[in-house]
Amino acid sequence: MRLILILLTALVLAGCAARRPYLEPPVVDMAGVDQNRYNNDLSACQQEKIARTADTILTFDWVSQCMERKGYKVLIHKG
Template sequence: MRSAALLSLLLLAGCGGGHGRYEPPAVDNYGKSPEQLAKDQHECIEEKRAHGFVGDAGMITACMERRGYAILTPKG
Protein backbone atom coordinates (compact mmCIF):
# COMPACT_ATOMS: atom_id res chain seq x y z
CA MET A 1 0.00 0.00 0.00
CA ARG A 2 2.75 2.39 0.95
CA SER A 3 4.74 1.71 -2.23
CA ALA A 4 1.61 2.27 -4.35
CA ALA A 5 1.11 5.69 -2.77
CA LEU A 6 4.75 6.58 -3.37
CA LEU A 7 4.52 5.43 -6.98
CA SER A 8 1.39 7.54 -7.50
CA LEU A 9 3.13 10.62 -6.13
CA LEU A 10 6.13 10.08 -8.39
CA LEU A 11 3.93 9.69 -11.45
CA LEU A 12 1.99 12.86 -10.62
CA ALA A 13 5.20 14.80 -10.05
CA GLY A 14 6.44 13.75 -13.48
CA CYS A 15 3.30 15.10 -15.12
CA GLY A 16 3.32 18.51 -13.48
CA GLY A 17 4.46 21.71 -15.04
CA GLY A 18 4.27 20.87 -18.72
CA HIS A 19 7.65 22.51 -19.27
CA GLY A 20 8.45 20.48 -22.39
CA ARG A 21 5.37 21.78 -24.19
CA TYR A 22 6.54 25.36 -23.78
CA GLU A 23 10.29 25.00 -24.09
CA PRO A 24 11.86 27.36 -26.64
CA PRO A 25 14.22 25.94 -29.28
CA ALA A 26 17.97 26.42 -29.20
CA VAL A 27 18.71 29.22 -31.64
CA ASP A 28 21.62 31.11 -33.13
CA ASN A 29 21.04 34.60 -31.80
CA TYR A 30 23.94 36.25 -33.64
CA GLY A 31 23.23 39.94 -33.95
CA LYS A 32 20.51 39.94 -31.28
CA SER A 33 20.98 41.05 -27.71
CA PRO A 34 20.26 38.64 -24.84
CA GLU A 35 17.38 40.94 -23.88
CA GLN A 36 15.84 40.69 -27.37
CA LEU A 37 16.24 36.90 -27.36
CA ALA A 38 14.51 36.64 -23.96
CA LYS A 39 11.68 38.94 -25.15
CA ASP A 40 11.16 36.96 -28.35
CA GLN A 41 11.21 33.62 -26.49
CA HIS A 42 8.69 34.92 -23.97
CA GLU A 43 6.35 36.23 -26.65
CA CYS A 44 6.52 32.99 -28.65
CA ILE A 45 5.83 30.90 -25.54
CA GLU A 46 2.87 33.11 -24.68
CA GLU A 47 1.56 32.72 -28.23
CA LYS A 48 1.72 28.93 -27.78
CA ARG A 49 0.08 29.10 -24.33
CA ALA A 50 -2.80 31.07 -25.81
CA HIS A 51 -3.52 28.09 -28.05
CA GLY A 52 -3.30 25.57 -25.18
CA PHE A 53 -3.49 22.02 -26.51
CA VAL A 54 -4.59 23.29 -29.91
CA GLY A 55 -1.83 23.94 -32.42
CA ASP A 56 1.08 21.89 -33.57
CA ALA A 57 4.14 21.00 -31.57
CA GLY A 58 6.37 23.31 -33.62
CA MET A 59 4.57 26.58 -32.88
CA ILE A 60 7.36 28.06 -30.76
CA THR A 61 10.02 27.02 -33.27
CA ALA A 62 8.00 28.52 -36.14
CA CYS A 63 7.48 31.73 -34.18
CA MET A 64 11.22 32.07 -33.53
CA GLU A 65 11.95 31.42 -37.22
CA ARG A 66 9.51 34.18 -38.21
CA ARG A 67 11.48 36.52 -35.95
CA GLY A 68 14.68 35.79 -37.88
CA TYR A 69 16.42 33.20 -35.71
CA ALA A 70 18.29 30.23 -37.15
CA ILE A 71 16.97 27.16 -35.31
CA LEU A 72 19.63 24.82 -33.94
CA THR A 73 17.37 22.42 -31.99
CA PRO A 74 13.63 22.52 -32.74
CA LYS A 75 11.19 22.35 -29.81
CA GLY A 76 7.45 22.75 -29.19
Protein backbone atom coordinates (compact mmCIF):
# COMPACT_ATOMS: atom_id res chain seq x y z
CA MET A 1 0.00 0.00 0.00
CA ARG A 2 2.83 2.38 0.85
CA LEU A 3 4.50 1.72 -2.52
CA ILE A 4 1.28 2.62 -4.34
CA LEU A 5 1.03 5.89 -2.41
CA ILE A 6 4.63 6.76 -3.24
CA LEU A 7 4.10 6.00 -6.94
CA LEU A 8 0.89 8.02 -7.04
CA THR A 9 2.60 10.98 -5.40
CA ALA A 10 5.45 10.77 -7.92
CA LEU A 11 2.99 10.73 -10.83
CA VAL A 12 1.11 13.76 -9.53
CA LEU A 13 4.32 15.73 -9.03
CA ALA A 14 5.58 14.77 -12.49
CA GLY A 15 2.30 15.95 -14.00
CA CYS A 16 2.54 19.29 -12.23
CA ALA A 17 6.13 19.80 -13.35
CA ALA A 18 5.25 19.11 -16.99
CA ARG A 19 2.59 21.82 -17.20
CA ARG A 20 3.25 24.91 -19.25
CA PRO A 21 3.66 28.12 -17.31
CA TYR A 22 0.51 30.09 -16.67
CA LEU A 23 0.06 32.59 -19.49
CA GLU A 24 -3.14 34.52 -18.81
CA PRO A 25 -2.84 37.86 -20.59
CA PRO A 26 -2.96 41.08 -18.58
CA VAL A 27 -5.84 43.53 -18.92
CA VAL A 28 -4.55 46.35 -21.10
CA ASP A 29 -6.06 49.74 -22.00
CA MET A 30 -6.72 49.18 -25.70
CA ALA A 31 -7.57 52.80 -26.55
CA GLY A 32 -5.57 53.67 -29.65
CA VAL A 33 -3.77 50.30 -29.73
CA ASP A 34 -3.34 48.44 -33.02
CA GLN A 35 -4.77 44.93 -32.47
CA ASN A 36 -2.19 43.20 -34.69
CA ARG A 37 0.72 44.88 -32.90
CA TYR A 38 -0.82 43.99 -29.53
CA ASN A 39 -1.24 40.33 -30.54
CA ASN A 40 2.37 40.14 -31.76
CA ASP A 41 3.74 41.82 -28.61
CA LEU A 42 1.63 39.63 -26.30
CA SER A 43 2.80 36.50 -28.10
CA ALA A 44 6.43 37.64 -27.86
CA CYS A 45 6.08 38.30 -24.11
CA GLN A 46 4.45 34.92 -23.54
CA GLN A 47 7.16 33.13 -25.52
CA GLU A 48 9.83 34.99 -23.57
CA LYS A 49 8.25 33.84 -20.31
CA ILE A 50 8.20 30.22 -21.53
CA ALA A 51 11.84 30.44 -22.62
CA ARG A 52 12.97 31.94 -19.31
CA THR A 53 10.89 29.74 -17.02
CA ALA A 54 13.45 26.94 -17.19
CA ASP A 55 16.32 29.33 -16.37
CA THR A 56 15.02 31.39 -13.51
CA ILE A 57 12.22 32.02 -11.06
CA LEU A 58 9.86 34.56 -12.60
CA THR A 59 7.43 36.89 -10.93
CA PHE A 60 3.78 36.03 -11.37
CA ASP A 61 3.22 39.06 -13.60
CA TRP A 62 6.12 38.57 -16.03
CA VAL A 63 3.90 39.04 -19.10
CA SER A 64 2.39 42.23 -17.64
CA GLN A 65 5.82 43.69 -16.97
CA CYS A 66 6.95 42.79 -20.49
CA MET A 67 3.89 44.50 -21.98
CA GLU A 68 4.57 47.62 -19.91
CA ARG A 69 8.16 47.67 -21.21
CA LYS A 70 6.67 47.64 -24.72
CA GLY A 71 4.63 50.76 -23.89
CA TYR A 72 1.19 49.35 -23.01
CA LYS A 73 -0.89 50.68 -20.12
CA VAL A 74 -1.57 47.57 -18.03
CA LEU A 75 -4.71 47.91 -15.91
CA ILE A 76 -4.68 44.50 -14.22
CA HIS A 77 -1.46 42.50 -13.90
CA LYS A 78 -1.62 38.80 -14.76
CA GLY A 79 0.58 36.05 -16.18
